[in-house]
Amino acid sequence: MHIPDGILPLGLTLGGWVAAGGLTAISLNRIAAQPDPRAALPRASMMTAAFFAASLIHIPIPPTSVHLMLSGLMGAMLGWYAIPAILIGLAFQAVMFGHGGLTTLGVNGVILGLPALAAFGLMRSMGHFAHPVMRALVSFATGAGAVLLAVALFTTVLLAGLPAHLDAVTERAAIMALAIAHLPLALAEGMIVAAVLTFLRRTSPEMIIAR
Amino acid sequence: MSVMSVRVIVLSACAKPLIAGLAMLLLAGPAFAHGALVDVAEVDAIRIQARYDTGEVMGNAQVAVFPPDDPAQPWLVGQTDATGHFVFTPDDRAGRWAIQVREAGHGAISYVEVGADGTTTITQGSAGLTWAQRLLMIACVFWGAIGTALYFRRPRPAKAA
Numbered sequence: 001m002h003i004p005d006g007i008l009p010l011g012l013t014l015g016g017w018v019a020a021g022g023l024t025a026i027s028l029n030r031i032a033a034q035p036d037p038r039a040a041l042p043r044a045s046m047m048t049a050a051f052f053a054a055s056l057i058h059i060p061i062p063p064t065s066v067h068l069m070l071s072g073l074m075g076a077m078l079g080w081y082a083i084p085a086i087l088i089g090l091a092f093q094a095v096m097f098g099h100g101g102l103t104t105l106g107v108n109g110v111i112l113g114l115p116a117l118a119a120f121g122l123m124r125s126m127g128h129f130a131h132p133v134m135r136a137l138v139s140f141a142t143g144a145g146a147v148l149l150a151v152a153l154f155t156t157v158l159l160a161g162l163p164a165h166l167d168a169v170t171e172r173a174a175i176m177a178l179a180i181a182h183l184p185l186a187l188a189e190g191m192i193v194a195a196v197l198t199f200l201r202r203t204s205p206e207m208i209i210a211r
Numbered sequence: 212m213s214v215m216s217v218r219v220i221v222l223s224a225c226a227k228p229l230i231a232g233l234a235m236l237l238l239a240g241p242a243f244a245h246g247a248l249v250d251v252a253e254v255d256a257i258r259i260q261a262r263y264d265t266g267e268v269m270g271n272a273q274v275a276v277f278p279p280d281d282p283a284q285p286w287l288v289g290q291t292d293a294t295g296h297f298v299f300t301p302d303d304r305a306g307r308w309a310i311q312v313r314e315a316g317h318g319a320i321s322y323v324e325v326g327a328d329g330t331t332t333i334t335q336g337s338a339g340l341t342w343a344q345r346l347l348m349i350a351c352v353f354w355g356a357i358g359t360a361l362y363f364r365r366p367r368p369a370k371a372a
Contacts, residue, residue, distance in 0.1 A: 165288055167288075
């Protein structure tokens with residue numbers, strides 16, 4: 001779910017940077033407005049490291065393979081901190097692993113950052129159920145929904161930026177096959193988010209921002 | 212008149228295939244008269260193999276080859292085979308040829324520098340991790356582990372009664 005350099009036209013690449021810049025500015029403003037903005041920095045750093053490493057965990061889903069995204073978990077645990085954390089993680093993934101690219105950092109940040117913010121909003125508005133099963137279901141929906149939203153954004157951006165020389169039918173079929181291959185990942189990430197948040201609610205509830 | 216007419220009609224019906232056969236022989240004559248020749252020669256070609264970093268080959272991925280003097284307009288487009296291979300022979304333009312392979316929004320670019328004398332130098336788009344990168348990653352993992360341990364061992368504020 002990382003778009004590399006040289007795939008998108010210039011307009012979409014620049015648009016991605018503008019959108020990511022706007023998201024970052026809003027996020028930093030919200031972070032600065034908190035009583036102690038530095039209090040969540042260790043947690044944000046730890047989650048950035050987890051996000052950075054997660055792209056190395058590949059799950060084979062024939063005929064392709066997908067990797068963990070963790071956008072939902074980032075949003076639920078970091079809130080507004082998720083945007084700078086995801087951008088930093090993406091930058092390191094591009095430089096260290098060659099996943100994604102530096103020119104497409106903005107558009108990739110939006111593809112993974114918006115679902116994180118959606119997860120944050122969902123958890124904040126619906127994560128207060130008293131019944132643990134309902135809370136787990138909301139957590140599952142947060143993780144799975146974030147993956148599905150990221151796949152929808154990824155697919156939309158790619159289809160909007162297909163170059164003229166490409167065989168559009170073949171590329172569309174490949175993009176749709178990749179999108180379908182992410183459905184099991186949505187289930188897996190839903191279960192990961194439900195398990196992690198259930199565990200943290202019992203042991204360290206202060207670690208969840210959007211509780 | 213009526214008998215004559217009938218004869219003419221019959222003659223015409225018999226003459227049609229005859230005329231058609233003659234016409235075919237005349238019109239199709241060159242095809243029968245000349246054979247086809249195929250010249251076979253050895254040329255230097257560029258072969259690529261596209262793979263994901265997981266090792267999985269990019270079979271039937273789309274390939275675009277960009278010439279040195281027009282990096283925006285592909286000179287050749289095609290697809291890799293089932294094993295991720297694609298072979299092409301650049302023309303006599305010297306300079307840096309770019310080969311882009313993409314599949315479902317994922318892809319990479321490699322470059323081939325073709326000299327004026329026909330010599331080629333290949334520049335891989337993604338040549339894997341260097342030792343410096345690996346060392347930096349190991350250092351980052353250690354530092355992250357230390358930071359995580361310190362985070363969980365931090366003094367916590369006493370809970371209000």
